[in-house]
Amino acid sequence: MHRNEFVAEDHAATSRFGLKLAKLISGPVTIALNGTLGAGKTFLAKGIIAALGVDRNSISSPTFTICHEFTGVDWSIYHVDLYRVSDEDELHELGIEQWIYGDGITIIEWADRFSIVNDNCDMNIEITITGDTQRKFTLYVPDDTRFENVHELLNAGN
Amino acid sequence: MLILTIESTCDETAAAVVTGELEVLASVIATQEKLHEKFHGVVPEIASRAHVERILPVIHETILKAGITLQDLDAIAVATTPGLSGSLVVGLMAAKSLCLALDKPLISVNHLHAHIYACRISSGKNVFPCVGLVVSGGHTHLYLCHDPIHFELLGGTIDDAAGEAFDKVANMLGLPFPGGPALSKLASRGDPKRFKFPRSFINEEAIKFSFSGLKTAVRYELAGRGKVDFQSLQVDPQLKADIAASFQQAVVDCLVAKTFQAVDRSKLSTLCVGGGVAANRLLRDTLTAAAEERGLELHIAPIQLCTDNAVMGAIAVEQYKAGQFSDLDIDCSAGLVRMATE
Numbered sequence: 001m002h003r004n005e006f007v008a009e010d011h012a013a014t015s016r017f018g019l020k021l022a023k024l025i026s027g028p029v030t031i032a033l034n035g036t037l038g039a040g041k042t043f044l045a046k047g048i049i050a051a052l053g054v055d056r057n058s059i060s061s062p063t064f065t066i067c068h069e070f071t072g073v074d075w076s077i078y079h080v081d082l083y084r085v086s087d088e089d090e091l092h093e094l095g096i097e098q099w100i101y102g103d104g105i106t107i108i109e110w111a112d113r114f115s116i117v118n119d120n121c122d123m124n125i126e127i128t129i130t131g132d133t134q135r136k137f138t139l140y141v142p143d144d145t146r147f148e149n150v151h152e153l154l155n156a157g158n
Numbered sequence: 159m160l161i162l163t164i165e166s167t168c169d170e171t172a173a174a175v176v177t178g179e180l181e182v183l184a185s186v187i188a189t190q191e192k193l194h195e196k197f198h199g200v201v202p203e204i205a206s207r208a209h210v211e212r213i214l215p216v217i218h219e220t221i222l223k224a225g226i227t228l229q230d231l232d233a234i235a236v237a238t239t240p241g242l243s244g245s246l247v248v249g250l251m252a253a254k255s256l257c258l259a260l261d262k263p264l265i266s267v268n269h270l271h272a273h274i275y276a277c278r279i280s281s282g283k284n285v286f287p288c289v290g291l292v293v294s295g296g297h298t299h300l301y302l303c304h305d306p307i308h309f310e311l312l313g314g315t316i317d318d319a320a321g322e323a324f325d326k327v328a329n330m331l332g333l334p335f336p337g338g339p340a341l342s343k344l345a346s347r348g349d350p351k352r353f354k355f356p357r358s359f360i361n362e363e364a365i366k367f368s369f370s371g372l373k374t375a376v377r378y379e380l381a382g383r384g385k386v387d388f389q390s391l392q393v394d395p396q397l398k399a400d401i402a403a404s405f406q407q408a409v410v411d412c413l414v415a416k417t418f419q420a421v422d423r424s425k426l427s428t429l430c431v432g433g434g435v436a437a438n439r440l441l442r443d444t445l446t447a448a449a450e451e452r453g454l455e456l457h458i459a460p461i462q463l464c465t466d467n468a469v470m471g472a473i474a475v476e477q478y479k480a481g482q483f484s485d486l487d488i489d490c491s492a493g494l495v496r497m498a499t500e
Contacts, residue, residue: 014237025376036377036385036386037238037326037329037330037373037377037388038370038373038374038376038377038378040374042272042318042370042372043317046316046364056316057313057314057316057366059316060314060315060316060317060318061315061317061318061319061322063318063322063326064168064294064296064319064321064322065168065240065241065242065296065323066242066491067242067243068492068494069243069492093207093208094244095244129383129384130383131383132378137330
């Protein structure tokens with residue numbers, strides 16, 4: 001497991017971080033976004049999904065609808081939110097497998113509510129509130145995955 | 159004319175039979191009809207399987223209540239967008255199957271347009287053209303409704319829907335789900351002016367809503383920035399009530415300001431409001447007062463038509479009259495999703 005930390009001072013820096021993450025995505029992948037209420041999970045998801053070519057204004061919180069699907073340029077994009085899902089049965093009834101193991105780009109907010117989801121992502125990002133607009137992003141990436149060099153890749157071009 | 163309308167976009171499985179004169183012959187919503195007794199008391203809140211289990215009994219009961227037979231129907235309508243794809247597909251497949259077996263035409267209904275059309279049904283008069291506000295747990299959108307079948311999206315939330323903000327702030331305040339009613343009750347004992355919470359875009363031209371920053375501001379006020387368990391957070395009851403009141407005021411201020419901005423720009427004199435959050439008392443009162451002051455005609459859907467239901471699918475009557483039918487190979491569309499326009 002590789003662990004890396006990044007700090008964004010404000011919204012703009014968080015959006016730039018999302019853009020960088022999006023640039024790392026070259027195929028179907030599942031990314032978990034975790035953090036407390038108000039940490040900015042949806043905001044980061046917006047940054048990533050917008051960078052993948054979706055109109056920023058059409059990316060809103062999927063808390064209520066559980067999943068927003070976007071027809072991306074090259075892949076389908078699934079923006080999932082497990083906040084409202086109460087147990088594993090519901091998770092399976094929702095068809096969580098289609099998102100985790102599907103052939104699209106999946107971003108899952110509140111993934112850590114369910115270990116079977118959180119443990120099966122290609123990247124887990126923990127967002128911590130460190131200031132009014134400052135956020136710390138802790139990235140966890142399993143060994144031997146395409147994101148193994150995430151640190152170098154994200155720092156490239158700084 | 160008799161149309162069966164089916165609704166399965168989110169949590170509720172619902173069906174109704176309406177006439178060409180918008181008379182409701184029957185309306186069934188699974189969660190309210192105690193259908194769970196037929197399913198050993200297990201009704202998962204959100205699950206396409208729950209829709210699968212409920213859809214046929216709901217349709218059956220609706221037809222029985224209406225006192226008609228399936229053959230009497232002139233068309234079958236179903237909400238196909240937006241919603242959770244696994245849920246939408248259940249309603250759509252049921253509708254398609256009925257159409258195929260009965261040789262009836264299929265009408266594809268937009269769930270959000272239907273929320274506004276609820277005002278047409280309850281008012282019993284032509285409300286078009288109008289500005290339409292849909293405000294619910296999943297959506298906060300403003301439309302220019304040229305006529306019952308031409309809706310132009312003016313703008314919506316760029317992050318959380320208003321109802322979602324209510325639910326999440328209610329959660330922070332340790333209130334039960336659904337958060338809206340509980341939060342409003344608490345707010346009635348609080349000072350709405352104590353905290354100056356952000357009102358995004360309120361002084362800008364853009365027809366947009368944002369409630370995510372507001373939610374974060376409430377969180378900072380209530381619990382600071384560290385990790386907290388909101389359920390066990392000890393907070394002074396008056397502080398809680400003041401936060402609830404100040405938060406609710408901020409949401410309502412944004413909704414009202416943007417809505418009247420849209421009305422002013424449209425030069426129309428009718429405003430229709432639907433969706434679950436339209437049940438909020440402060441929002442209803444503020445809209446009513448503002449509409450009165452401006453001499454506008456205001457229609458807010460009655461509470462039972464604010465939350466998800468199939469009656470509002472009567473918008474299909476208008477589509478039927480306009481010849482707007484769908485092929486049996488149509489797909490449902492989960493989101494309000496658009497690709498970048500550049």
